[in-house]
Amino acid sequence: MKTLTPILLVCLSVGMFSPISSLAAEPIRVMIIGGQNNHNWALSTPYMKELLDRKPHFQATICNSPERDADSSEWDAWEPKFSDYDVVLLDYNGQMWPERIREDFVRYVRQGGGVMVIHAANNAFHGWKEFEQMVGLLWRNPKYGYSLYVDDQGQVVREAPGEGRGMGHGSQYDWMMTVRDAEHPVTEGMPTHWMHKHDELYHGQRGPAEDIHILLTAFSDPAPNRRGTGKHEPMVWWVPYGEGQVLTNLMGHVGQLGSMQCVGFQVLLYRGCEWLATGQCQTAIPDNFPTAEATSLNP
Ligand code: ZN
Numbered sequence: 487m488k489t490l491t492p493i494l495l496v497c498l499s500v501g502m503f504s505p506i507s508s509l510a511a512e513p514i515r516v517m518i519i520g521g522q523n524n525h526n527w528a529l530s531t532p533y534m535k536e537l538l539d540r541k542p543h544f545q546a547t548i549c550n551s552p553e554r555d556a557d558s559s560e561w562d563a564w565e566p567k568f569s570d571y572d573v574v575l576l577d578y579n580g581q582m583w584p585e586r587i588r589e590d591f592v593r594y595v596r597q598g599g600g601v602m603v604i605h606a607a608n609n610a611f612h613g614w615k616e617f618e619q620m621v622g623l624l625w626r627n628p629k630y631g632y633s634l635y636v637d638d639q640g641q642v643v644r645e646a647p648g649e650g651r652g653m654g655h656g657s658q659y660d661w662m663m664t665v666r667d668a669e670h671p672v673t674e675g676m677p678t679h680w681m682h683k684h685d686e687l688y689h690g691q692r693g694p695a696e697d698i699h700i701l702l703t704a705f706s707d708p709a710p711n712r713r714g715t716g717k718h719e720p721m722v723w724w725v726p727y728g729e730g731q732v733l734t735n736l737m738g739h740v741g742q743l744g745s746m747q748c749v750g751f752q753v754l755l756y757r758g759c760e761w762l763a764t765g766q767c768q769t770a771i772p773d774n775f776p777t778a779e780a781t782s783l784n785p
């Protein structure tokens with residue numbers, strides 16, 4: 487994390503001290519990586535840049551990977567400079583990156599970099615142990631690792647490898663998010679329950695599941711037409727890794743942009759990047775934030 491630029495004090499000619507309120511902090515630099523995904527990254531990657539561009543305190547840059555099965559010379563030419571950014575936003579689910587880039591990425595996080603993982607980006611990089619450690623829960627076979635859910639008493643339940651529910655998702659519908667850590671800067675001030683617009687609700691994610699800090703869950707509806715687990719599935723969580731943090735948000739199936747037009751998704755995007763970069767959040771909960779009764783969209 488970088489620290490926020492402190493408010494400077496200047497000595498006025500009358501001999502008094504006064505803050506310069508107009509002195510802006512440096513923008514938060516976000517690198518967005520798409521380029522390969524089993525989802526419509528060509529729609530979602532530029533859309534997330536556009537969302538960040540609406541706020542002057544972000545400076546977002548797209549740094550897409552080469553296309554699937556691109557020539558090795560294209561991979562050689564791809565040089566994402568992670569250390570030039572405060573946050574790396576992963577909209578990527580594709581081929582394993584070359585070793586030199588994986589090493590750079592791990593070094594970046596160890597040295598304090600922030601990473602946000604969106605939806606299917608947690609499907610990626612099967613067998614890349616450092617990535618799996620820093621994400622914690624991924625789209626993996628049940629035998630691959632542990633799984634977490636939250637029971638009706640609010641306690642986190644840990645399922646052993648090979649036991650309990652498998653990974654997957656049911657049909658898409660409007661679902662309710664539940665804040666599980668109301669003290670965290672990313673969730674502070676959100677209603678405890680709020681409705682998210684028509685999205686794909688992942689369940690039974692697997693991995694090392696160490697040091698997982700769950701911020702929000704979603705109830706996976708077991709009704710026959712929805713095919714969920716009947717469990718409160720972790721939906722947004724963070725994991726410390728070295729000096730850095732990795733925040734995963736499983737919302738955002740695209741398809742169509744609907745789920746990313748949810749005001750709740752957008753606030754999580756802004757606040758997630760702010761928190762990863764500075765440890766604080768400056769985006770307020772807007773008046774049109776979804777409620778326990780109604781979804782809310784902002785195209
Ligand atoms: Zn999806």
